Amino acid sequence: MYTHMRRFFAINFLLVLTHAFYIPGFSIKSYHDGETIPLFVNKVYSDRSELQYRYADLPFVCPPTGRVHTGRFTSGASISLNLGEVLRGDRITVSDYELVMGNDEEALFLCSHTMDAAGIRKTKELIRDGYLAEWIVDNLPGATSYQTTDKTRKYYAAGFKLGEEVASKEGQDPQYFLNNHVTLVIRFHRAPGRDGRHGKKVIVGFEVFPKSIEAGHRKANGLPEDISNVAQGMSLSSQFHDEGSDNVTLNIPFTYSVYFREEDRLEWQNRWSMYFVAQDDSSNIHWLAIINSLVIAGLLTTVVAVIVAQTLHKNIKAGADGDKPRSNVDQRVKSPGLEKGGLLEQLSDAEIIGDASSDDVVVDDASGWKLLHGDVFRPPPHGGLLAPLVGSGIQLVLVALGLLILSALGLLNPSFRGGYGSVGIGLFVAAGLVSGYVSARVYKTFGGQIWQKNVFVTASLVPGLLFATTFCLNLFVWVQASSNAIPFTTLILLVCLWLFIQVPLVYVGGWYGYTVAGTWTHPIKTNSIPRQIPPQPWFIRNMQAILLGGFIPFAVIFIELMFVFKNLWQDKSGYYYVFGFLSLISIILLVTVIEVAIVATYVRLCSENHQWWWHSFMVGGSSSLWIFTYLAWYYFAKLHITGFVSSLLFFCYGFLACAVYGLLTGTVGFLAAYVFVQNMYAAIKVD
Structure with missing residues (x-):
């Protein structure tokens, strides 16, 4: 009897909840x-x-x-x-x-x-x-x-x-x-x-x-x-x-x-x-965009496969055939007059072979990227800034994936008015835990000492940029008495979400990542003296490589961007709901960014340039430059926006969107390049 009564009350309670909340x-x-x-x-x-x-x-x-x-x-x-x-x-x-x-x-x-x-x-x-x-x-x-x-x-x-x-x-x-x-x-x-x-x-x-x-x-x-x-x-x-x-x-x-x-x-x-x-x-045009993206991604996949199959596999096979690279100590060269039992035995290995105490390997036919084994994992300049950028980028990656998954499941749909903004902010705040963890580990890997400083920069980088820009724009919008103006109470709420929820989560993640998880291990040690970088070909220099690498992901999403821009600034309905196409394009975009970052990093290392950390990040996020350029062209060629305040809002919010996108894709490119370099140099490590 008691069991039936409990079940009855439970069913009624669920019915009350169902009628009390509108989903x-x-x-x-x-x-x-x-x-x-x-x-x-x-x-x-x-x-x-x-x-x-x-x-x-x-x-x-x-x-x-x-x-x-x-x-x-x-x-x-x-x-x-x-x-x-x-x-x-x-x-x-x-x-x-x-x-x-x-x-x-x-x-x-x-x-x-x-x-x-x-x-x-x-x-x-x-x-x-x-x-x-x-x-x-x-x-x-x-x-x-x-x-x-x-x-x-x-x-x-x-x-x-x-x-x-x-x-x-x-x-x-x-x-x-x-x-x-x-x-x-x-x-x-x-x-x-x-x-x-x-x-x-x-x-x-x-x-x-x-x-x-x-x-x-x-x-x-x-x-x-x-x-x-x-x-x-x-x-x-x-x-x-x-x-x-x-x-x-x-x-x-x-x-x-x-x-x-x-x-x-x-x-x-x-x-x-x-x-x-x-x-x-317009589904036919969407399919055309997907086919265009697949062709570009397929070509890049072929290039990456060739790099992995012909270059890395060759080194692994050489080691298996007995042509394994020899240790530096085994390559001592005796000078005339230095005989066994004499001065030679009184000298250390380092004194005989020079400054190679931290080198693990020297390859007889070393050339290109193999020569950088002692410098490839050297911490980059301004690593204290790169670490928070990567941590914030991971935060944005999790938000984007969460929104796409919830949209694909139908939990986020046009009838949930304001759902993308509300859920996106919630996911961003919750992802602060992972952001602090990743940022702290990257920071310690780069040799950082003050992890609290890294936590503060990570927790305030993206929210600070967004809040400061929005607050300044609000001053113009308030004067116009527009509903775009965010109420002061909402601004206070956003600040409270940042101070009392996100910052503590970033702090906890940063503490755990720095003190417990520690640095990422590398397969090869770093020399004490950095290697001199030879003159670089024109297409590998920073700006040229960044622009060229960013054009390929931009070409992948160019057609889909046309629909997004039309919906945001011409139709103004806010109901862009072709998430099947958008999700597929997003996946292809991420794959393309990963492959572009890998190819760009490999080409840079083959040119004997060991400064790849920032380069991989910039190449991964450089398509945002092309998107902002396309945005400016779209403003002058397609739109009829008039007035100083409207134009200011358009370009400022467009810049913020491109900056967030660049931070996301830059992080994806950085992590892809890091995993690639790790596995590439692990293949020639001497046990």
Whole structure:
């Protein structure tokens, strides 16, 4: 009896948890006929500006009535957001629009709002810059409906226009028309399971059709006399701007229509697919990008295979055939007059063979990279900076892998608004433990003594760069009253995450890596005197090698970058969800970076240049230089961004993204080269 009661309470407890927490993308909200559906307003955005604005703060928006909707929603109240939503500029507010499941309304009056001259000028600017509004119903963004070029399928583009700019006659200012009426179409499907059997429905689509209707010819209730036959739109006449009077006002009536339509062919779990039809149509180009990447990666793989098979295997085989390199001590050369039992026996081996006390091997036919066996593991200059860079790079690698895996599993999806930012920051903070560990081991391998200093640099390098840049940009954005501005409380939260969670984790990882794990062991000891580096061929010199090595990974991701850039700065929807392609391209990119770093390091060692540590890191991350160059070209050739602040945001955030990417790929290149060099020189070690 006790067992059954315990099981009963456990099941009920799980059911309570299921209803208490909403899991984006997995929790289904069903509605019965007559139930009120809340409509939220979020923000406005444009492909001509990097500045977003809170919709509720716009000058033409009706002030909230404070009316309480069904449940806990009050008109004008702000919705609690996660960290990722705040960082992406979301500012969600409850609206006064009334949506009742199953009830069609041909026309409803919302309010009549009066704008002053400053509000009219601001509204004109928003319409001129092509701003789109984002509304939300059941976690779906309001969408403009389109058809594919062959007119066989319908697809959605998130957002709808605030108004229209109409060109006037030559010499006259253009006319601006504000969309003061919206037709809301809610697509629904029968709810799955028991809810469906009880007549409940789920929302699978939210379409918005804006319209401009003149203020005149209205009924007593504020509705147009004939909403389907409108002669003129709601014009923001140019005379208001020309007169320049601050006393000019304009009264604008706002109305809306609501229609519910059943969508039999679209299930709830596939409702987001309507937003990706356009991306699906470009799948052939994605496959072209993958084939291009595979060809480049295949050629590099062949080069690396040749290096390993013909060079390293040759040395191993020579040792197995008895042509094993001889020790230095066995190669003593007697001078005339030095006989056994005389002065020769009184001299040490080091005095006879010179400064080779730390050499393990000398090869009779030594040339190229074999001559560097006593210098190849010599600590690089400024190793105290390289170690934190590698540690921070490992941190970013773990974040990127975590996000790709969670996206592939479907746990991160577009319905989890702000999920990538929130989860990414969480993964970054947690990965501080591994970051401190790797950085400390590299630091000790380079001969570092003050591990606490290394921990501080590792813990503050990337967060410090990101926070300082974001804070400075915020000063410009705050002046513009944009929703891009991060609230001061959020900045304090980020600082607390850094100080009280990440820094301690980096400290623990650094302490363990430095004091317990210790240095990485090398197969060959280092000479006390560094070897002189001969003149280098032009293509191996630092800048040429870095640019050439970075171009190959850039060529791998070039086509996919075109889609990412288009989504971020032209579509501005934020819903780039071809993670199958993106994951595959990312894997090919990492393989390419690894192979490029190995080839570049091998060529450098063959030129008798033992300074490969920084070189491998720079070659691995150098594709970020090409990406930033492509970003600058894209700005001038493809985008129509105007204004100093928007341009500043574009280039600064683009620089941060490229710096983070370069740090990630640079770390991958460094570790790949290190493993390669370790195994290469282990093959000629004398036992």
